[in-house]
Amino acid sequence: MSVYFLCLVLFSIGLYCTLRKRNIIKIVIGLGIIEYAVNLFFVLVGYKMAGRSPILSPNQAIENMVDPIPQALVLTAIVIGLAVTALIVAIALRIYEKYGTFDITKIKRLHG
Amino acid sequence: MNNFIPFFVIIPLGAAFLISLVGKLSRRLADFLATSGGFGLLALSFFTLWILNSRAGVVLVYKVGGWVPPIGICMAVDNLSSLMLSTVNTVSFLVLLYSLSYMEKYTDKWKFYTLFMLMLAGMNGIMVTGDLFNLFVFLEIASISSYALVAFGTEAEELEASFKYAVMGSLASSFVLLGIALLYSYTSTLNMADIGRTLAAHPAGLLLNFVAVLFLAGFGLKAALVPFHAWLPDAHPSAPAPISAMLSGVFIKVLGVYALSRVFFNILGVSQGVLFILLILGTVSMVAGAFLAIGQSDIKRMFAYSSVSQIGYIILAFGIGSPLAIFGGLFHLINHAFFKSLLFLNSGAIEYSAESRDLKKLGGLKEGMPFTAATGIVGSLAISGLPPLGGFFSKLIIILAAVQAGYLWLGLAAALVSILTLAYYLKFIGFAFLGKLPEGLAKIKEVPLAMRLAMLILAVACLASGLLVAPLFKSLLQSASDCLLLGTGYAERVFSAIR
């Protein structure tokens, strides 16, 4: 049970990093931590103590496998996360190009 | 046969990749592919609407790959989704028509079309899917392309807005994914109908509340309800005008309101507590959005705050939860899709010709741009709820429903906000179209034909949408709101359609 709570702790660390840090690269890292906390949680949901990896091979009984669906879903979620991270990092680099800083408090031309 | 349902995803995806493959070769080819893709989707969605309304109370379920749900993935289209599909695809086709001329000034128009089509694929996917994880994937496809579209001009402000939006948006997606993980851990299934059935058979108690909070935060962020609205007034005005029209007109409704209502009403089942939270969030967004909109002098920023306010109306109606209220909420959703996209297209037309969207620098545009002025006035009056137009009826129904359900104060607040709405739209009309033309704008010209055509059709839609309450068309809305009122009976309906 405690592993699930550790996932939530990791999630909170990521949330803290996203909300409190001023460097935009650190914010992106925080988002990454959140994503991986969720992914870790999802994989753990399908895990079974002393379970076998869910691969069908010849001459082997199908028993005591871990749940393969969360793994497939997490793979998808990781790919999506990769796309989001790449996009945000690209935007962050362009912001640095325009503003000359990574400090979020100095990036405020929009207001109101 | 339901073989046409996957085409809601196939057409935009195919168009997106084809455009990015061959769009570099010629501008016209990219234009042609995008517009014909949009038109195909429009035709398909009206076909679906017609099929579903010729038979009462059915869900079209499509088994992807021939696998039977709940093991396989399914697509499920009911009256609610078909009505939303028609609205979204109408608006998106008109926006595509508009961007034929508007996007000429940008380099790499084909990139715009590719991203636009991907966004459309995501939105259509959300509405046709019957699988919770697929909903998440489509949500992300739509979101990622919208982050990129907001930053499309790559100016400093656009990048800043896009960064803010992307951070908030991916936070929201993480909440949604966590909610899905928790639901999967409890029900061991991802099919929406099956989740609904399992939850009805084995009530989850405390876990359900936690999941509800996660979904509320996730979809609420996407819908820009007030405590989560900070990104919207930056992101929507920064995007190119056609994209602002898409984002404000339909995007927040599909990703926010539709997903929220589908998950809460049909899967988790609404409790009194959830309805109360929706009621509070809706009222707060409605009032706060209107007050924030009054002070703006940037046209698009004002419209963006107005979107927050109008989404508040819709969520308020869903929070009341009575049949009449949900009817009014859906009606307002469709109306808002038409007039908000019209208004954003208008602001784009003003920016196109006058090269400014600051109300203080504009004025008297009715002389140089009579067409834009006329459609802009129709849109503004429709959103502020002038009697014969659509906006009046939907707001009236919501207010009546609030009073009927015993929320007299909320009805009063909604009526007052409606007056505030009129106030700031009169400000828009007065400062932009009436008065004297400033010196610099003496030689202002009307916008090209494609843009005028798109605005004309949307203005006609605004004028005509009042007809949706007429007996002839009322069944469209009625059957859509029945889908939400059905609650967790959705599962039964989907499973009976499979057999």
Add this chain to the structure above:
Amino acid sequence: MKETRQGMTIIVKTITRLTVGLIFLYGIYIVLHGHLTPGGGFAGGVIMALAFIHLMIAFGKETALKKLSQAKAAFLENLGALMFLSVAALGFSGGYFFYNFIKKGMPFHLLSAGIIPLCNIAICLKVGAGLFSIFVTLLILNNTGRKK
């Protein structure tokens, strides 16, 4: 792979020259056996992209871009996506979207599982070319940012 001034030391270059082909080959193996063993289109595509990125880090940008230019990568990426979509749409010949319309063959043989190997190849094109494009784009963005 000619000797250029750019890139890292001769040791790294020599090792890269020896290993990069093997890495690429391993990627192909992972893709083609995706339906039999762990791995598949995504993992294989990433490995194949890493082979090019490896080349780029060791020999500098020009050498790698000569092997796979950005335009070519974009083309391959779109081709992969379209191929995946058309394989899925060809399922309509069997009655359903994504229907596995090719004969399944013997389990645990290379030619089996119907459309899954085809899908794997499409995904590998999309992911490999996409990841390479992302890397190159970020690199170029970073360089222009630093010049200012």
